[in-house]
Amino acid sequence: MSLENIFRKSEKYFKKTLISGALPLVMLLSSCNGGSSGGGNSGSNSSAGNSPSQTVQTHVVSEGDVVNYSSSTGIINLSYSASNLNQGDIIGSGITSAAPSGFLRKISSMSSDGRTAYTIQESLEDAARDTGKDIRIIINSTLLYPSAVNFSAVKGITPLNLGFPNFNAGVANFVLFDLDGNPSTINDQIIADGVISFDSGFSLVLGADKNGIYDISFKNLISENSSLSISTSSSFGSVNEKIKIANYNIQPFVAGYIPTVPPIPIIIEPQVEVFINLVGSISKIQTSVNQNASLTIGVDYNNGQWSTNNLFSFPKPNFIPPTLPQASSFKASIGPKLNLLFYGIAGPYAEADGHLDFNSNGSSWALYGGLEGKVGVDMQIFKKNFSGYSATVINNSVLLAQSGTSQPTVNTVTIQPGPNEVDDAYVRQDIYADGTISNSGDGSATFLEINQDSAVKEETLVKILVSSIPTNANIISAKLSLYGYCTSNYNVPTITVKSKKILNLWNESSISWNTKPSYDINNSNLVVPDSGVPNWHEWDVTSSVQSWVNGETNYGTALLTTDNGAGCGFNSSDHPDTTKRPKLTISYSQ
Ligand SMILES: [Ca+2]
Ligand SMILES: [Ca+2]
Numbered sequence: 001m002s003l004e005n006i007f008r009k010s011e012k013y014f015k016k017t018l019i020s021g022a023l024p025l026v027m028l029l030s031s032c033n034g035g036s037s038g039g040g041n042s043g044s045n046s047s048a049g050n051s052p053s054q055t056v057q058t059h060v061v062s063e064g065d066v067v068n069y070s071s072s073t074g075i076i077n078l079s080y081s082a083s084n085l086n087q088g089d090i091i092g093s094g095i096t097s098a099a100p101s102g103f104l105r106k107i108s109s110m111s112s113d114g115r116t117a118y119t120i121q122e123s124l125e126d127a128a129r130d131t132g133k134d135i136r137i138i139i140n141s142t143l144l145y146p147s148a149v150n151f152s153a154v155k156g157i158t159p160l161n162l163g164f165p166n167f168n169a170g171v172a173n174f175v176l177f178d179l180d181g182n183p184s185t186i187n188d189q190i191i192a193d194g195v196i197s198f199d200s201g202f203s204l205v206l207g208a209d210k211n212g213i214y215d216i217s218f219k220n221l222i223s224e225n226s227s228l229s230i231s232t233s234s235s236f237g238s239v240n241e242k243i244k245i246a247n248y249n250i251q252p253f254v255a256g257y258i259p260t261v262p263p264i265p266i267i268i269e270p271q272v273e274v275f276i277n278l279v280g281s282i283s284k285i286q287t288s289v290n291q292n293a294s295l296t297i298g299v300d301y302n303n304g305q306w307s308t309n310n311l312f313s314f315p316k317p318n319f320i321p322p323t324l325p326q327a328s329s330f331k332a333s334i335g336p337k338l339n340l341l342f343y344g345i346a347g348p349y350a351e352a353d354g355h356l357d358f359n360s361n362g363s364s365w366a367l368y369g370g371l372e373g374k375v376g377v378d379m380q381i382f383k384k385n386f387s388g389y390s391a392t393v394i395n396n397s398v399l400l401a402q403s404g405t406s407q408p409t410v411n412t413v414t415i416q417p418g419p420n421e422v423d424d425a426y427v428r429q430d431i432y433a434d435g436t437i438s439n440s441g442d443g444s445a446t447f448l449e450i451n452q453d454s455a456v457k458e459e460t461l462v463k464i465l466v467s468s469i470p471t472n473a474n475i476i477s478a479k480l481s482l483y484g485y486c487t488s489n490y491n492v493p494t495i496t497v498k499s500k501k502i503l504n505l506w507n508e509s510s511i512s513w514n515t516k517p518s519y520d521i522n523n524s525n526l527v528v529p530d531s532g533v534p535n536w537h538e539w540d541v542t543s544s545v546q547s548w549v550n551g552e553t554n555y556g557t558a559l560l561t562t563d564n565g566a567g568c569g570f571n572s573s574d575h576p577d578t579t580k581r582p583k584l585t586i587s588y589s590q
Contacts (some may be wrong), residue, residue: 066079094267105121124208125208129210158172169195173193174276190278192230220298224292229288268340272338288476308391321410329358329359337351342381350374352373372396411588417581424508426442426461429513447575448484452561476589478546479541480583481537492530492563498525502518504517545584
């Protein structure tokens with residue numbers, strides 16, 4: 001039988017026990033041997049399967065059995081008096097309201113009334129040895145779709161997308177360091193601005209048998225786009241700040257089972273943290289680096305040996321050369337860290353940072369863009385009293401600019417064409433009560449519309465030519481701006497409007513819903529407040545504009561929403577107010 005089938009079967013069994021959890025709580029393991037309680041390990045001849053190697057009793061609690069569980073004290077308060085729980089038994093829990101991350105514990109003693117279990121953490125290695133069962137986990141993060149994500153962040157950090165595994169957060173005027181600690185005096189601050197978006201996928205294989213943990217293989221696949229700008233008007237001595245700017249908690253899930261009867265669920269909880277790190281001495285400076293990278297970093301443990309692996313692509317970053325470079329030497333980085341928690345306890349982790357390094361002695365200077373990937377495993381949940389492992393598996397740096405060489409100048413242009421130089425239109429589909437559908441499009445309207453509900457769907461398409469940008473330009477940033485507003489039928493505070501690169505030809509005079517072109521799957525999201533007040537809204541289209549400048553045909557950008565009940569209206573290039581027509585603002589160097 002395949003592992004998957006084993007898991008599936010176990011899962012069914014587990015669900016059954018949860019549902020029947022109304023009966024007295026604990027499922028007692030009526031394993032072959034009965035409990036030779038407290039007995040030593042029967043190391044002899046205990047091949048996995050039907051051999052009576054088990055020396056401890058195992059129990060799985062269901063929802064309602066546990067009133068309270070503390071992972072720090074190990075105290076489990078039960079809702080009933082348990083006569084069948086004894087010192088040395090293993091007690092496990094799936095995801096319940098009292099133990100949202102589950103648990104895997106060994107009972108050190110019971111209260112006399114049988115309602116309180118005092119426990120210690122059971123490692124997976126101990127569990128395999130104690131139960132005589134082989135433990136095998138094979139998981140891939142694609143199994144997690146769709147999974148709820150809880151987001152929290154410090155002030156200045158805005159979530160632009162919360163969906164797993166595509167994370168996106170904006171950094172706006174974020175105070176990295178404040179010399180006197182007083183936020184109202186701002187000339188002693190180091191300010192960070194930028195955006196970080198990334199995908200974080202992972203895979204994990206773990207094996208343990210009666211001889212212990214024999215195999216761990218953990219991989220984190222990351223594709224990351226970060227832009228980090230540092231500015232300060234003061235000089236600072238030594239600074240060393242590592243700030244967690246955002247935290248994404250992804251719902252715990254059952255990753256497998258210890259195949260006892262009943263099976264003990266193994267609960268994993270992915271957590272993604274985003275850090276900004278600043279180390280060094282800083283004088284008055286303003287500089288920024290924008291980089292894309294995709295990387296896979298992994299760590300393996302086999303037969304007692306650790307090894308790492310990596311694969312990465314790191315094109316030369318875009319940057320804004322430093323202004324005011326005085327004597328300083330610092331490294332600023334931003335990046336996500338993925339932690340896999342087992343029963344809420346740290347296990348494997350991986351961290352990928354994009355960084356900018358600046359070194360100056362006052363007379364000469366150099367700016368670098370870099371990528372660093374670190375991976376490691378905290379071992380306590382796998383193997384007790386065994387030290388963990390960590391390694392830097394990628395450390396790559398590219399010289400971007402230095403003094404003495406001609407500095408690229410940054411040009412910023414705004415392209416805001418009239419109706420004859422731009423294609424902009426919206427497409428519409430109406431679904432009537434009798435089931436008939438009509439498709440339409442309007443390329444001469446003064447308002448571009450977006451709508452998403454069961455009766456009316458509308459999407460906006462805008463194509464502004466970028467032929468005025470030189471073909472060798474390094475696009476530092478490109479923003480598509482539209483003037484207008486969004487509202488929702490459901491009184492939600494915000495509406496997410498996605499921008500997507502259009503992939504094939506269309507024409508504003510003939511387009512309709514059923515002839516609309518296809519779009520790229522990637523998008524840049526903008527959270528627009530639910531408001532009837534018109535304003536400028538900007539979508540980041542840097543990567544689209546860079547590819548158009550590099551020679552790809554420019555078919556424009558589509559704007560749409562998937563928020564049900566939401567609608568938007570923006571001025572088109574046909575709008576009489578020439579100052580509030582769609583525009584592209586592009587900063588580039590050569
Ligand atoms: Ca201050
Ligand atoms: Ca038009």
